[in-house]
Amino acid sequence: xxxxxxxxFFSSESVTEGHPDKVCDQISDAILxxxxxxxxxxxxxxxVMVSTGLVFVAGEITTTSYIDIPQVVRNTIQEIGYTDHxxxxxxxxxxxxxxxxxxxxxxAQGVAQGYEKRMGEADDGLSGGAGDQGIMFGFANKDTPxxxxxxxxxxxxxxxxxxxxxxxxxxxxxxPDGKSQVTIEYEDDRPVHIDTVVISTxxxxxxxxxxxxxxxxxxxxxxxxxxxxxxxxxxxxxxxTGRFVIGGPEGDTGxxxxxxxxxxxxxxxxxxxxxxxxxxxxxxxxxxxxxARYVAKNIVAAxxxxxxxxxxxxxxxxxxxxSIFVDTFGTNKIAEQDLEKIVRExxxxxxxxxxxxxxxxxxxxKQTAAYGHLGRTDIELPWEKTDKADQLKIAAQKL
Numbered sequence: 001x002x003x004x005x006x007x008x009f010f011s012s013e014s015v016t017e018g019h020p021d022k023v024c025d026q027i028s029d030a031i032l033x034x035x036x037x038x039x040x041x042x043x044x045x046x047x048v049m050v051s052t053g054l055v056f057v058a059g060e061i062t063t064t065s066y067i068d069i070p071q072v073v074r075n076t077i078q079e080i081g082y083t084d085h086x087x088x089x090x091x092x093x094x095x096x097x098x099x100x101x102x103x104x105x106x107x108a109q110g111v112a113q114g115y116e117k118r119m120g121e122a123d124d125g126l127s128g129g130a131g132d133q134g135i136m137f138g139f140a141n142k143d144t145p146x147x148x149x150x151x152x153x154x155x156x157x158x159x160x161x162x163x164x165x166x167x168x169x170x171x172x173x174x175x176p177d178g179k180s181q182v183t184i185e186y187e188d189d190r191p192v193h194i195d196t197v198v199i200s201t202x203x204x205x206x207x208x209x210x211x212x213x214x215x216x217x218x219x220x221x222x223x224x225x226x227x228x229x230x231x232x233x234x235x236x237x238x239x240x241t242g243r244f245v246i247g248g249p250e251g252d253t254g255x256x257x258x259x260x261x262x263x264x265x266x267x268x269x270x271x272x273x274x275x276x277x278x279x280x281x282x283x284x285x286x287x288x289x290x291x292a293r294y295v296a297k298n299i300v301a302a303x304x305x306x307x308x309x310x311x312x313x314x315x316x317x318x319x320x321x322x323s324i325f326v327d328t329f330g331t332n333k334i335a336e337q338d339l340e341k342i343v344r345e346x347x348x349x350x351x352x353x354x355x356x357x358x359x360x361x362x363x364x365x366k367q368t369a370a371y372g373h374l375g376r377t378d379i380e381l382p383w384e385k386t387d388k389a390d391q392l393k394i395a396a397q398k399l
Contacts, residue, residue, distance in 0.1 A: 009195055011183040012151035012266025014159040017080050017370040018176025018202070018247070020254025024048040025263075025369040027055065028256045028278030030076045031069060033363035036280070038065035040361035043103040043131075046278040047256040048073075050249040052088045058099040059278065070096040076366075081167065081176040088250025126352040129317035131282040132274075136314075138292025139269025140300040141307035143191055146384070147297050148375030150191045152266030154182045156371045157224045160378070162201055165219035173207035173215050177247030184229075189307070194225060196235040202247035203239070213238045263373050264289070269309055277369050281360035284314045284351055288321075290383035291354045293374045295347055299326070301386035302393045304339060306331035312349060319350040334396050342395045346388060358382040 015022050027048045035042035042063035049056045055073050078091035085093050143150040158180035165171035181198040184191045199220060203212045216238045225234075257275025264271050274285030281287040296308040305328035313323040326339045348357070355361060359382060367379050376384065 006186075006188055008186045009183050010149075010151050010186060010268060011181060011196070012149065012155045012268060013179060013181040014152065014155035014262050014266070014371065015180075015259060016159045016162050016176065016178040016201075018082065018163070018178065019259075020050055020177070020249045020252050021256075021258040022254075022370045023050050023077065023080060023082075023249065024254045024256040025259065025277035026080065026366060027057070027073055027076050029365040029369040030072050031057070031061075031067060032278060032280060033366050034067045034072050035061060035063045035065060036361060036363045036365075039063045042280060043282065044278065044280040045103070045283065046100075048254075048278070049256075050089070050254040052250045053093065054095050054097070054249075056097045056099075060101050060103045062103040069098050069100075081163075082248060087175065087248060088246070089248050126348070126350055126356060127319050128282070128350075128352040129319050130284045130288075130314040130351050131280075131316070132284060133314055133316045134274050134285055134288075135272040136274070136284060136288040136292050136312045137264075137270040137272055138289065138294065138296040138310040138312075139265050139308070140293070140297040141268075142300065144375070146375045146377050147300050147386075149265055149268035151182045151184045152262075152268060152372070153375060154184075154194070154224065155180045155266060156375075158182070158197070158199065158220060160371045161220045161224050162199070162216075165215070170219045171215040173201075173203045173212045175202035175204060175247060177202035177244075177251065191229065193231075194229045194234045196237065197221065197225070198237045198240065200239055200241075200244055202244050202251075205245050209239060209242055265374070270311070272311075276373055277365070281355045281358075282351055284312075287351055287354045287358070287360060288312050288314060288349070290358060290360075290373070290381075291347070291349055294358075294383040294385070294388075295343055295349075297384065298386050298388040298392055299328075299339065299343075301389040302396070303389075304333050304342075304392060304396055308339075310343070314351075319352065321349050324349070334399065338396070338399050341399075342392060346391055346395055 028046045031046045032044045046059040073096050074091045082090050140147040144153050162178045166174040178201040183196040185193040185195045276286045279286045292310045292312050296310045299308045307329050309327045311325040312321045
């Protein structure tokens with residue numbers, strides 16, 4: 001039998017902070033941060049929609065602090081770079097509409113006092129229930145030092161570099177909206193070559209395609225793409241339609257939570273379907289997604305698998321996960337059922353325990369709303385630590 005290396009191509013995309021959906025994510029998380037600044041126990045579920053000249057903020061917020069929502073909205077839009085009315089959307093002239101209610105008391109009751117406590121189980125102060133039902137996934141592999149899939153890692157770095165080049169003034173043609181996409185060639189699950197890179201950046205009316213291409217090559221691709229995987233065989237597509245002047249909320253309506261696959265693993269790892277931005281950490285869509293990443297990353301860092309995906313499932317008002325599933329895609333060094341046992345014994349995955357362990361009642365969320373919630377190397381995030389790797393190694397040895 002001929003033993004041939006398996007070859008595959010996998011693509012992931014990212015978007016810049018000026019993409020209309022990401023504008024909404026950042027506004028949602030800026031409002032969450034504003035609430036948590038003065039009230040760590042604030043409950044927030046905030047969605048935003050943007051269109052030409054318009055921002056609509058809706059959701060449920062329960063807090064003892066005052067939030068100047070229109071000002072938070074305008075500050076965020078200004079920081080992103082929409083400051084010129086000629087773009088059809090800018091921080092000074094856009095209309096800001098709000099429709100905010102308080103969190104349902106039925107949900108609040110289940111979060112404050114979880115099912116286990118109501119059933120008479122011993123209470124250690126961390127028995128508050130999950131703020132919703134749902135399934136969350138965490139993933140890690142050995143593609144990169146940060147243990148993230150290479151396609152999404154590079155796509156995020158390219159998208160962020162578009163913004164850096166624009167904001168520092170290096171690139172004279174770029175405007176805030178943009179996208180990146182990276183296709184990686186794999187052999188036997190190992191990345192060996194960057195096959196294709198697609199960059200679409202909004203640009204000034206006066207800029208030619210040639211000028212945009214030159215600035216993308218010089219200020220975006222060169223600083224980001226690793227020389228060992230990027231060569232003359234890599235296909236580069238820059239603004240493949242030939243023109244991208246109308247962009248941002250003028251070019252497309254944006255909505256919070258519409259880029260959830262961009263937020264996590266770019267499709268390389270699964271996504272349970274729940275959005276992250278605009279939700280306080282009692283919502284397991286957010287906190288348990290971070291916890292699942294933490295578990296998967298520590299398993300890989302401990303050398304117990306080369307690739308690991310963790311699924312957590314919760315019921316509303318119940319503290320403990322109703323299920324924990326570990327899949328290592330055949331790369332496990334010990335049985336997967338033993339890995340699940342180790343996870344149960346070494347990680348407290350109740351929402352209140354996650355909040356406590358990661359110190360999640362702080363205004364840290366706006367910085368995650370663009371360029372990924374996971375695998376970040378430019379900011380410090382508690383769920384990216386591998387501080388349990390040694391503990392997991394010891395646990396595996398004792399089996």
